[in-house]
Amino acid sequence: MxxxxxxxxxxxxxxxxxxxxxxxxxxxxxxxxxxxxxxxxxxxxxxxxxxKISQQIQKAKKLFSNAMDELDYKGKYYYCYCTKSSHFAHVLDEALKNDIHLETSSAYDIDIIEKLYLNKRITKNTFIVCNGFKTNVYTQRISKLANLGFNIIPVLDNKEELKEYEDRIINDCQIGIRIAAEEQPEFQLYTSRLGIRYSEIRSFYEQYVQTNPKFKLRMLHFFINSGIRDDIYYWNELTKSLKVYCEMRKICEDLTALNIGGGFPVRNSLGFEYDYTYMVREIINKVQTTCEQEGVPCPDIFTEFGSFTVxxxxxxxxxxxxxxxxxxxxxxxxxxxxxxxxxxxxxxxxxxxxxxxxxxxxxxxxxxxxxxxxxxxxxxxxxxxxxxxxxxxxxxxxxxxxxxxxxxxxxxxxxxxxxxxxxxxxxxxxxxxxxxxxxxxxxxxxxxxxxxxxxxxxxxxxxxxx
Ligand SMILES: Cc1ncc(COP(=O)(O)O)c(C=O)c1O
CATH class of the missing domain: 2.40.37.10 (Lyase, Ornithine Decarboxylase; Chain A, domain 1)
Incomplete structure (x- = not known):
């Protein structure tokens, strides 16, 4: 038996x-x-x-570069590690062997960035994408790095956040805007509490950013809590975000990056099945065809894979x-x-x-x-x-x-x-x-x-x- x-x-x-x-x-x-x-x-x-951390990063980089080569995609791919998924120095040390960028989510994360810089694990060319609802301490620390010449992109979680940088940041600064995604249908709430509503992004940009000589809108960011999955909800949210990207790109030449967040799945069973190659190809294909239809250049793609990395x-x-x-x-x-x-x-x-x-x-x-x-x-x-x-x-x-x-x-x-x-x-x-x-x-x-x-x-x- x-x-x-x-x-x-x-x-x-x-x-x-x-x-x-x-x-x-x-x-x-x-x-x-x-x-x-x-x-x-x-x-x-x-x-x-x-x-394993390096293997995962190399795997994702390959998936994106293969899909981009195959489709003759004109933008670049930037892999950011989302530090909140594991802040350990040994994790960052390993991840940073792979020519990657970083995403932060709170004030103390910025102290990690400083430590990494002082210990020569990153340079001022490393993109530091700053997400989250920002406290006073967080915006202060972000501004400090911006003034020191770091390649930092504060991603605005709300319209008020920009004012925090007005007085504190002296140099020119690139910024991002987080699009508030709709939550998945089974969730108790409709719209994510993080980000700015789809319908308000353009007017906010026209009123406060377009005319402001200091800030350049470089990135639109969206993140889907349920992850990058082959379901109607994901494709729907990606489509809506691409619509915003194309609309904004037509009035903002500085906008060159679309950040599709984290949520790349992880093997949680020996029976796990997920076609990574198909998903990445489909995402790149969708971005490209939408941009072509709208007559705007394809954006550079940023990801912030946390779980997938570690x-x-x-x-x-x-x-x-x-x-x-x-x-x-x-x-x-x-x-x-x-x-x-x-x-x-x-x-x-x-x-x-x-x-x-x-x-x-x-x-x-x-x-x-x-x-x-x-x-x-x-x-x-x-x-x-x-x-x-x-x-x-x-x-x-x-x-x-x-x-x-x-x-x-x-x-x-x-x-x-x-x-x-x-x-x-x-x-x-x-x-x-x-x-x-x-x-x-x-x-x-x-x-x-x-x-x-x-x-x-x-x-x-x-x-x-x-
Ligand atoms: C803005 C943002 N980016 C990236 C991530 C990382 O997600 P994951 O660990 O699923 O890749 C998160 C997770 O909450 C997030 O909120």
Whole structure:
């Protein structure tokens, strides 16, 4: 009978597949022997496989350059990394090896830009696209960089924002305008709270920018929360934004860039299917045909891919501490950390990640619920992107079962907070960085140990108790 975990996977998906392979019943992730890693560092553990970040960037750049070459598209492509998806220095360091640009979303992001510049990771030619609703501190910092000659593009979230730069920015400055997209039909609200309404962009430009010698409208920006997907909603929003671009381009020669935001999908299941080549080609084709019909030059295309850049570099590895049978059908695998705090998107917005056992692939499978250590009812995981169930190998008495959640490298630490206080004081796992050497071997570095009790008690003020 074929009922091992490996059988199940091979019957359900093409396996092995990019990034995942099994040797001697142990999982390898991007060629990393997880057995060795667990033996050296133990669990719970978070890993970041840095080369994946460069691979993803190169993949996107190739997709866009192939589509542009094929269609003889006249604009250029600029890859920006959206720093909010993971602010770690090691992530930026790796990403910036690939001749890319950056997108910021808050005041402190600008301090990261300054650090990167001082450490020669970027130059003043690197585009810094500044998004978000700007606080006073954020506009001050943006203005400072503009005055220092950085290639900065503040993207106006609202009409009032321009006034903030009027007095503060001395030099000429290029600006962008964010178009407020319509939300997807199933969302509670109609229009994004970010950006300026389609219908108000032209009059705002004519009244405040066109006649202003200091500011040049260089970029229109739009971002669709549900991501770059082949559905009516996406194509509809792209069409509307292109209409605005063409209308504005006719009255503004400085407008040379269309920023299509982030939202490039990430593999969240071994059964993930997304035709990246088709989507990029269709987007470029649509931009080009619309511009040709309207008789305006094609814009340079900017993207701000966050998850796509960094998600697939990350994984969380846990031990199953115990099995609990709570009624006839509900069996729990209790793991050695909290899912809610290590992967908050799983409960907060129902994101799915690739869940696989690390060992025991020749063991029999059973349906389980994976339970986290916090007391919260929602600290569990029991459905995958392709099915509303989770199957894992049976436990046995010979050795512990280890499991991994893969492609968890984007947003998780910034949503739950890295370090700091955690639900039920369950500490952040240790964090291991993995790099590939020139000879193909791997090197491991412990970026952070498991969070200590002292660090938590200090935040909570216990060190000040008399
Ligand atoms: C303006 C903007 N650009 C880019 C991104 C990155 O999106 P993703 O991580 O889906 O690529 C976001 C995410 O919220 C965003 O708000």
């Amino acid at each position: 074929k009922n091992t975990y490996l059988d199940l996977i091979q019957q359900t998906f093409y396996f092995p597949q990019e990034g995942f392979d099994v040797k001697n019943n142990w999982l390898h992730f991007n060629g990393i022997p997880l057995k060795q890693l667990i033996e050296e560092y133990g669990t719970p553990m978070r890993i970041t496989y840095l080369p 998600a697939e570099s990350g994984a969380h590895i846990f031990s199953v501490l115990a099995e609990k049978q709570q009624n006839d059908s509900e069996r729990w695998y209790m793991i050695d950390n909290s899912l809610m705090t290590t992967m908050p998107d799983a409960w907060g917005i129902n994101s799915r990640f690739i869940l696989l056992p690390v060992n025991k692939w020749s063991g029999e499978v059973q349906r389980v619920n994976v339970g986290g250590l916090s007391c919260d009812q929602m600290d569990y995981y029991n459905s995958e992107a392709h099915t509303n169930e989770v199957y894992l190998p049976r436990m046995d008495n010979t050795s512990p079962l280890y499991i991994g959640f893969f492609h968890t490298g984007a947003y998780q630490e910034s949503i739950s907070g890295y370090g700091g206080i955690k639900h039920c004081l369950i500490p952040s796992p240790k964090h291991i960085l993995i790099q590939k050497n020139g000879d193909g071997s791997l090197s491991y570095e412990e970026f952070a140990p498991q969070q200590t009790v002292d660090s938590m008690l200090e935040i909570l003020g216990y060190d000040k108790l008399e």
